[in-house]
Amino acid sequence: MDRKLLEKLEWRRKEGTVRSLSLSKLNIDFFSNDYLGFAQDGFSTNEEFKFRGATGSRLLSGNSEEALSCESFLANHFNVESSLVFNSGYSANLSLLSTIPQRGDTILYDELVHASIRDGIRLSFAKAISFNHNDLGDLEAKFKLASGSVYVVVESLYSMNGDISPLNDIAKKCLSNNAFLIVDEAHSVGVFGNEGQGLVQELKLESIVFARVITFGKAFGFHGAAILGSKNLVDFLINFARPFIYTTGLPPSDYKLIERLVNNKIIQSRQFDLQSKIEFFRKDLIDKHCYPSDLKSPIQIIQTENIDLTITLAERMKMNGIYTKPIFSPTVPQGKECIRICLHSFNTKEEITQLKSLF
Numbered sequence: 001m002d003r004k005l006l007e008k009l010e011w012r013r014k015e016g017t018v019r020s021l022s023l024s025k026l027n028i029d030f031f032s033n034d035y036l037g038f039a040q041d042g043f044s045t046n047e048e049f050k051f052r053g054a055t056g057s058r059l060l061s062g063n064s065e066e067a068l069s070c071e072s073f074l075a076n077h078f079n080v081e082s083s084l085v086f087n088s089g090y091s092a093n094l095s096l097l098s099t100i101p102q103r104g105d106t107i108l109y110d111e112l113v114h115a116s117i118r119d120g121i122r123l124s125f126a127k128a129i130s131f132n133h134n135d136l137g138d139l140e141a142k143f144k145l146a147s148g149s150v151y152v153v154v155e156s157l158y159s160m161n162g163d164i165s166p167l168n169d170i171a172k173k174c175l176s177n178n179a180f181l182i183v184d185e186a187h188s189v190g191v192f193g194n195e196g197q198g199l200v201q202e203l204k205l206e207s208i209v210f211a212r213v214i215t216f217g218k219a220f221g222f223h224g225a226a227i228l229g230s231k232n233l234v235d236f237l238i239n240f241a242r243p244f245i246y247t248t249g250l251p252p253s254d255y256k257l258i259e260r261l262v263n264n265k266i267i268q269s270r271q272f273d274l275q276s277k278i279e280f281f282r283k284d285l286i287d288k289h290c291y292p293s294d295l296k297s298p299i300q301i302i303q304t305e306n307i308d309l310t311i312t313l314a315e316r317m318k319m320n321g322i323y324t325k326p327i328f329s330p331t332v333p334q335g336k337e338c339i340r341i342c343l344h345s346f347n348t349k350e351e352i353t354q355l356k357s358l359f
């Protein structure tokens with residue numbers, strides 16, 4: 001953790017203004033936003049409609065035993081000191097990038113990172129420089145333009161073109177350049193790692209990576225996200241990350257569900273099914289404009305020669321009841337328009353064969 005940040009936190013501790021997540025033991029509620037009492041199970045006697053809302057932000061009335069238990073489970077499961085749950089991956093990235101790099105620091109980011117990272121960078125006072133996608137030489141060159149503390153931001157599995165980051169080499173570069181590495185694992189958790197912990201853990205890079213962003217809305221099939229890192233990082237976010245501080249927390253039941261979904265023994269067999277479907281999809285595709293090269297990626301791309309062919313192919317698929325996602329500029333650079341195919345453990349071989357017959 002950057003010394004500047006620790007000093008800021010220490011200053012708040014000395015001043016007595018440090019924020020921390022506490023559980024209120026009060027019986028008489030004059031602090032939550034539950035104006036009509038609906039968040040207390042009082043809405044209906046019908047089981048289907050019973051719920052308990054957060055009633056406020058985590059720092060006010062919205063903290064719960066469930067939230068704290070989930071965060072300590074996540075820290076343990078992902079082999080890291082601390083974790084902090086966010087309402088979405090978008091707000092996790094916004095928090096991390098807008099809060100941690102300070103004025104005078106530099107953010108080096110892969111040109112293909114997700115919009116939520118870019119928006120966080122826009123809100124930051126740090127200087128930001130992109131490097132060519134997965135290009136270690138360009139990253140090295142960009143280190144020479146950096147000043148202050150340097151943060152390198154990558155995704156482990158890129159959401160739009162489905163290729164995997166050379167994380168080992170990037171981690172080495174960060175070590176030799178004294179930089180903090182941030183890895184967005186939104187699309188890797190669940191899919192990779194022995195029990196779905198993602199690529200950072202599969203590569204045993206937990207102690208080198210400064211912060212990981214994981215999401216629960218993709219392979220885990222729910223919603224929400226978490227930042228994984230040191231206790232200092234989490235304390236800093238609790239104190240300074242506005243998208244965390246100024247929003248209503250998740251309902252307690254969501255934390256329970258997140259814990260159950262992540263700690264799910266079925267993950268391995270689903271991972272196995274998924275990998276066999278990816279292998280089946282890629283078989284005999286060599287001459288069919290299919291990339292990326294990553295054999296294990298659930299995101300596969302069909303690159304057509306031009307935008308008209310992309311539109312025609314997408315239409316043909318739709319007419320056959322097959323839903324894929326055509327990606328146009330500016331999401332991808334002009335001339336790189338493509339069809340994005342997300343493979344799942346539940347897609348049957350017949351479905352995949354039908355899909356392949358269309359291009």
Ligand SMILES: Cc1ncc(COP(=O)(O)O)c(C=O)c1O
Nearest residue numbers: 088089090114116159186215217
């Ligand atoms: C790489 C990446 N990071 C973050 C997010 C945002 O996650 P969420 O949908 O939970 O807001 C996404 C969503 O598509 C993503 O692809």
